[in-house]
Amino acid sequence: MAVAAYASLVSLTDVLDNVARRHRLHLDKEQIHSLQQKVQFLQHFLELHSQRISPEMEDLARQLAVVADEADDIIDFHVVNQLRERSQDKARHMAALSSFRQDIDKIIKKIDSITEKLMMVKEERVDVQEQQPIVSVPVGSTALPHREKSTMVGFDELLLQVVDELTRNESNLQILPIIGMGGIDAWIEVPELLKLWICEGFLKPVxxxxxxxxAKxxxxNLVDRNLILIRDWTRSGKIKACGVHDILRELCIxxxxxxxxxxxxxxxxxxxxVSREDHVCFLCGHWLNRQNKIHLQEVGVGLQSTTIASPSVCEACSNMYQNLKKLRWVKVFKSVHDESDVTSLVHTKLRYLNVEGYDQIKENRKLIVSGTISILWNLQILDLNYLETTSLADVWEMPKLRHLSVYNGSFPDPVDGQNSTILDNLSTLKIGEFxxxxxxxxxxxxxxxxxxGEWLSGDYSLAQLNQLESxxxxxxxxxxxxxxxxxxxxxxxxxxxxxxxxxMTIIGSSLPNLEVLxxxxxxxxxxxxxxxxxxxxLKVLVIMSEELEQWGAEDIHFPNLQRLYLEDxxxxxxIPxxxxxxxxxxxxxxxxCSYSAMNSALEILKDQKEKGNESLQVYMNQKQV
Structure with a gap:
């Protein structure tokens, strides 16, 4: 299947696209473009031949996966070094460019060598197929490739059925992510799952x-094929939470x-x-049954020297991520509480970061964001929840950001005199002050x-955001x-x-496409x-008002209303x-709501039933009448 090679190439494509967009980096753009074309060619090659890969091709595909991961690591090394130094020395710039060019040139040579061998294997295979006689297969039987015989019973047979269901004779190579699905019988809310899928880089732009x-x-598609199970629905009939079938999870593993x-x-x-580092895993945030320390090398930033950190890690993360010591770790967050503080380690290839304070310390803890946050150059999703957060000026140096959530902080203005990046990818912004x-x-x-959270008057309007939907x-x-x-x-x-x-007429007259209010x-x-x-x-209307007494609404005012919610x-x-x-x-x-409002809802239900409408439903305090 060459899944590892394909996944590594897709991930490398995303990294190369990120590099190409960063104009301040001292990299050879032509060399990057050349590498992009070679990676895209190999990705397309694997898509075309995913169902007909010979043992020789599988071996080359494994080599390709190693080289792609090596390229990813080399690029990360050079980018991080340039971002952390921020030097204006021209000699250093030229030295950095020369070093990067040499390393990427070695990668290109390795990829060219593997590509040449893949083409030779493909041509040899075509020659063999042309020389073989055509063998007719009786209807209802299945032609099997010539491989060593093996006996599979029980669970393995179920796995083969799942494989057949997954592929459905499709020629295109597919990646079925179980990222975020958790363990056996676990489930996840759909918005969180979609964010994880996107930040992993396995979804192709359409x-x-x-x-x-x-992603939706x-x-x-996966739900329709019964590969992902629905756990819960929203009020509007959309999937709210889901999980992966145990058999599919076992197959993926x-x-x-x-x-x-x-x-x-x-x-x-x-x-x-307060004592987070001793009780929870620094990667997944799960509580630890026993303390398990792992020694990681921290990347020095600026004039800081490289140090060794020893955070706690759970057994599951330790087993799954066996290359933690090879990653580059930095400290970009420090949580301050009274006289104590906790510094968190994150690595430079991170794409999704969620920092959240527990209820008992939210109001008293401040999250200090250092000026090195832009060193997380692959970061796409940043959630800083319920914590008082310091300046986020460096977000303007993070063009990959898609989702930024800072509930207790302000969105910074671009730095004066600095040609700040346009955040083309930013689609979701949740901010305390704007x-x-x-x-x-x-x-x-x-x-x-x-x-x-708090709208601050400015000299501009939101009318220019013509893509804004919510x-x-x-x-x-x-x-x-x-x-x-x-x-x-x-x-x-x-x-x-x-x-x-x-x-209210300002809203009604200026928003012709409004569906939810x-x-x-x-x-x-x-x-x-x-x-x-x-x-x-308008399809959904929610009103919470302690003062409203008379609501002069009629059916002509909301001709397409589907659900009405009245609270407090x-x-x-x-209700009219x-x-x-x-x-x-x-x-x-x-x-x-008031007794008179509830009685009027019952009158509406009775009136509609008398008119032959049996589909209307009325709920009072979350119970259907």
Missing amino acids: RGKSLKEA EYLK RESEREHLICVPKAQEIPIS CCSEEVVKRIPNLKKLSV LSLCLGNSGLEDIGFPTSLTKLRLLQCRFPWEK KLYNAFQGAEWSPIEGEFLR MRRLKE LSIGDINTLQSIHLKF
């Missing part, structure tokens, strides 16, 4: 589609062992606590999801008119804004009378009866 959209199609896959922990979970300046908005052109805001003292909503929005969530209900104490006043023609595409509506006198006449309405959900 023209006209984002990687997230491609990938997941659907066996294949990885057979192919000698090199496992690198590209995702890392860091739970922050100032909408022209310098920021122009450098995040492809942002699709923005969540802001927006969550807590506006503070800013006005609704200052936002400048982009017409591309399909989801809007407003919290604690306290606008008068008359301002969530209002959590976003408006104040006792009465709201929607205007016809404003929420024509203790003063609401009734005509709401039940919306043809698309599927359910009404009430939670902690």
Whole structure:
């Protein structure tokens, strides 16, 4: 199958693309382009011949996997060295360029040698096939390749059935990731799984589609083939959580062992606590039954000397990632709590990093982010949850970032006088404070999801973010008119804004594509009378209001509404009866609402049943009536 070689080539392709986009690195761009073409050729070759690989080809494919991983490591070495030094010395730049060119030239020669041998094996095989007589196979029988006989019983037979189901006679080589699936009987929420798949680099870009959209199609395909099991659904009928079948998990593990896959922990979970380093694994964050130290070499940054660190690691991570000592480790985070502090180790090939504080220390702990965070040059997803975070100015030097979540921090302006990178890949931004300046908005052109804890008035509007689909805001003292909503929005969530209900027309008239609207104490006043023609595409409406008493809504105001959620509506006198006449309405959900509101929901249900509508469902405090 040559899975290891194919996976290594896909990963190397992603690394080379990253290098090619970094204009400040002193690398030979023509040499990088040449290597890219050779890697793409071999990747295409393996795709074409994945179902017809001879033992000779398999041996060459294993050699190719080793060389691809070697190239990945060499590139990481040179990039990290240049990023950490930040020297302006021209002589050093030339020396770095010369050293990089020599190392990559050796890699290219090795790849050329393997490619030449693969072509020779392919030609010899074609000559042999042309000389062999054609043998007819009776209908219903299967032609088997000439290999040593082996007896498989029980579980191995099930594995073969899974292999047949996986391949389905498809000629293209496939990668079936079990990343993030956990152990036996474990499950994971879909958004987290998709992030892990993307950051691993195993998803190919599809023209006209984002990687997230491609990942969703990938997941659907695996679910349709019963290879991934659905564990839970969302209210809207989408997959919420899933898991992998035990047989498929066993198959993937066996294949990885057979192919000698090199496992690198590209995702890392860091739970922050006062004595974190002694009780949890520094890679996965799981609690340790016993202390197990591993000695790792730390990369010196700036004038710092290289040191040896000894973090705790669980047995599972130690067994899976046997090359930890070969990676380059750096310290970019320090968690400060009272008089104590904890420094966390991360490695330079990391693509997904999640740092989270436990409940009892969230308010009292500060996360210090050093100026060397850009040394994590492959990082795509950065989650710094519930911790007070220092300056993140270096994010402008991280063009691979796709997802940035900093709940208790501010999004920095680009450094004055510095030609900051445009974050083309950044699609999700969750930030504590956000100032909408022209310098920021122009450098995040492809942002699709923005969540802001506190909106700070700026000199620009969000209207320029024409790719933005989802927006969550807590506006503070800013006005609704200052936002400048982009017409591309399909989801809007407003919290604690306290606008008068008359301002709702700004949302209704400026967002023609809005499908989901969530209002959590976003408006104040006792009465709201929607205007016809404003929420024509709205499918989901969530209202939480302690003041609303009269809701003058009719079926014509929300012609495509599917689900209505009312929470903490203790003063609401009734839900208008005509709401039940919306043809698309599927359910009404009430939670902690007034008795009169609940009675009106029952009247709507009764009225619809009398009209022959048996599909409408009503829920009160999460229980169906």
